[in-house]
Amino acid sequence: MIFSIFFHLLILFGLAPLLAGIIARVKAKIGGRQGQPLLQLYWDLGKLFRKRMVISTTTTWVFRAGPLVGFVVPVMISLLVPFGPVAAPISFSGDLVLFAYLLALARFFTVLAALDTGSSFEGMGAAREATFAILIEPTIFVVFIVLARLAGDFSLNGMFVPVKAGFNTPAGIATTLAIICLFIVMLAENCRIPFDDPNTHLELTMIHEVMVLDHSGPDLALILYGAAMKLMISAILIADLLRPVTADPLLGSLSFLVVLIILAIMVGLVESAMARLRLIRIPQLLVGTTLLSFFALIMLLR
Amino acid sequence: MLNLSPQILYQGAITILLIGAILPLTIELTHRHSTSLANGLGAGAALLGSGLGLAGALLLLFGQSSVAWQMSWASAGVNLCLRFDPLAAFFLAPVFLLTGSGALFATGILASSKQPGKSGRHWLYYNLLAVSMALVVVAADSLLFLFAWEGMSLFSFFMVIYDQDEESTRRVGWIYLVATHLSAAFLFLLFFLIYRQTGSTEFSSFATLKALPTSTAVLFFCLALIGFGSKAGLFPMHSWLPEAHAAAPSHVLALMGGVMLKLPVYAFLRFLICLPVLPAWCGLLVTGLGLAGALICIALAALQGDLKRSLAYSSGENVGLIFFGLGLWLYCREGRFDVPATLFLVGALLHVWNHAFFKSLLFFGAGAIIHATGARELSRMGGLLRRMPRTGLLLIIGGGAIAALPPLNGLISEWLLYLGLFQAGQTSIGGQAFIFMLLLVLLVIVGTLVLLAMSRILGIALSGEPRSFEAREAHEVGPAMFIAMAVSAGLCLTVGIAPGLVFPLILGPLALLSPELATGAPEILATLPFGAGWSWTCLLVLLFLAVYVWFYYRLPPGDSRRRNTWIGGLLPSPRMSYTAGGYGQLAQENLLCSCLRPPIISVRTPVFFPGHWQWRCRNIDPIMALILMPLFSQFSSMAGSWRRLQGGQMNIYLAYFFLTTILLLGWAFSS
Secondary structure, X not given: OHHHHHHHHHHHHHHHHXXXXXXXXXXXXXXXXXXXXXXXXXXXXXXXXXXXXEEEOOOOHHHHHHHHHHHHHHXXXXXXXXXXXXXXXXXXXXXXXXXXXXXXXXHHHHHHHHHHOOOHHHHHHHHHHHHHHHHHHHHHHHHHHHHHHHHOOOXXXXXXXXXXXXXXXXXXXXXXXXXXXXXXXXXXHOOOOOOOOOOOOOOOOOOHHHHOOOOOHHHHHHHHHHHHHHHHHHHHHHHHHHOOOOOOHHHHHXXXXXHHHHHHHHHHHHHHHOOOOOOOHHHHHHHHHHHHHHHHHHHOOO | OOOOOHHXXXXXXXXXXXXXXXXXXXXXXXXXXXXXXXXXXXXXXXXXXXXXXXXXXXXXXXXXXXXXXXXEEHHHOEEEEEEEOHHHHHHHHHHHHHHHHHHHHHHHHHHOOOOOOOHHHHXXXXXXXXXXXXXXXXXXXXXXXXXXXXXXXXXXXXXHOOOOOOHHHHHXXXXXXXXXXXXXXXXXXXHHHHHXXXXXXXXXXXXXXXXXXXXXXXXXXXXXXXXXXXXXOOOOOOOHHHHHHHHXXXXXXXXXXXXXXXXXXXXXXXXXXXXOOOOHHHHHHHHHHHXXXXXXXXXXXXXXXXXXXXXXXXXXXXXXXXXHHHHXXXXXXXXOOHHHHHHHHHHHHHHHHHHHHHHHHHHHHHHHHHHHHOOOEHHHOOOHHHHOXXXXXXXXXXXXXXXXXXXXXXXHHHHHHHHHHHHHHHHOXXXXXXXXXXXXXXXXXXXXXXXXXXXXXXXXXXXXXXXXXXXXXXXXXXXXXXXXXHHHHHHHHHHHHOHHHOHHHHHHHHXXXXXHHHOOHHHHHHOOOOOHHHHHHHHHHHHHHXXXXXXXXXXOOOOOEEEOOOEOOEOOOHHHOOOHHHHHHHHHHXXXXXXXXXXXXXXXXXXXXXXXXXXXXXOOOHHHHHHHHHHHHHHHHHHHHHHHHOOOOHHHHHHHHHHHHHHHHHHHHHO
């Protein structure tokens, strides 16, 4: 088990910044730019870890706990999630509740750390983060219900398996809807366009970026690394469902990686094709997603 | 060797608490300057008595036995029955625990009180409140139960109006008194009907109620739900709760919110044991009321500007969750879903303890903040984590626990509810499955709203710059208050990290409540992931974080510098930081339906340049404003027309006497 934990973490630590790099590259290409190197985030992280910090005089330990928890939580939830053919090292019936509440733990500390600076920007971001979570979490749980009902299992390991049902069966339709919902949730949870823009700072329509304005140096590196890992885990959840079924572990891993990269490219495409939504539209889209996930549920209730 | 049976420990506890109630007042009345002696005696008796009682309750809970005894009081013509079984012990343990830690906390508050001469009264009411709560739990007789119930209501009323010099407190006292007696009226009716049915006041003879026809059983059930539910703060009878729970001193609120709200739940359960099988909709009714209360209360908790009011609404939410679990247990018990029914019942019972732990912690913490700053409004706090680091840390633990964050205790009970809903949804089909799924989603929304409400309280009160002079001058609390908070926080952590320790204690009450589930329950609980692996993982992660913090945060790399928060190049000021109102505004405007929004009065002078702008948000419970107030004013105007009967003139009253006598004479002769 120790070995599988290390293997899991190795994949996570190694690949997470690359995925973020692919998205940035796709956006740049479509925008007609050369774009940053694929491995830019690795260099950024290395540089930030060596930098010194500027810490606000207003803050306390909570300000520094935010990035730490925001880094540790993705590491912990990754252990509950199967990485394609590589099963999750820790798995038990009901671990989906732990998955959701570990995410809530990260949110709690990020929000407290943001409020700890006493800045109105960060307070605004914190309020938005906590409020929009109310709309995101129900969708996550409905998707979990749908998948649990299909798989007859309450562990992420058993739920996130390749889709076997045909697309014209109720199960297939439900899974398709669930995947669409998961994709939207991935964009919302990871603060991508159209919910939030990870590239601009100090805009009044920002959510996540504005919460981390005052972090610098190694703390900022923890935040960026944590965000990249969270993005990767969200993408992995979708890729787990979409990957082709093969018995060959090597072929399975390769096809899983390809699906993952395609997902990253799709995020890049969405970000290039869409503008950020107005803030008051965000709740409408999120409620719409919840309704969509309910349709998926109703397909399975007969 | 002295044989310490639970019964002797319990009787000892009651005796010591009674002494602790009388003695301080006597001393303070006879010696004017002996406030500290009175304090010491009152607190000492409360601590000793609650220690004994707690030991007795735990002894019984571990031993899984039950004791019943009678106290004949021939001169009064009553025969008092008391019973001490695992279910009673399960509810007694938090009663005594919080009585003790509340007394410890009170010493810190009273020592620096500016009103001498109130200590004696405080300990009289406080210890008598504890005694009557302990009696409510072990009473096995309608008369004794109602007697103790009245005592509990009255002494808590006296504690609510403890700061009676303030006009608002007296008004709140009235609301509380009316609410609690309305609930008592239903209970009197209920016990009267039961007496007519069984011909006995003893609970042991209530077993004959099992033979009741369904319609009568449902009537009894509804009466009990209204009577006990309104005392527990179940929706829609929760309106008194935020009022009363904002007025009393904080350590009393820990007792009232932490355990007093659970005693109606206990009595309701005790009563349910006696009833025959109820129709399925009864369970769904309890579930629905519980969930609606949880949703509405927590949504309102996220809007309150007053720290105590916000916590009081959160109590309403937790009571709602307990009823939610119990209702689902009732529903599933009839539908023969054994696994979910067990999970719901264990989850609801565990939540009773959990809420006692974290709500007491939060109320103690709120009391410490109010003690330190003298302010109750969130908008006058801020920056307190720097000034009160220990209190702040414990408050964050409490907030995390109530938001069900790992590795704290709130997660465990909510986990059981979630898992029960998942299981029930999985094994049912069609509309029934949809109901479970809908309930699950609504429970998720409650959970996220708790996170919003708690991050708001903690973030606004503890973080940022102080928003008032008092907050700037705040100081850390003394050791007694700190220990009281630390006990609760320690229990939150213990239950969260080692839930396996608590599960065996729940099996006793579970066997009493639902004998058909008792055999399967240990097996079901063993399949949960809360064994040694859970504990070790939690401890390892906590240890890792501690080591990391020790090595890394003590010695930041390079020379980190301290600068002002960057606010667009301006100098930061507390007036720029986010406010409690602003934090909840987005949720209030986008997510809350308009009838729940607090009425907002906004006055703006229409001039070209920004001028005077007034914005005020009225603090009134929507149920109170929309339903109860119109209802009561209608009632009072109707009653007003009858008031003419009481003219106040002697000759009219004489005429009444005369008329009554004539009527009675006529009735006597005709029959």
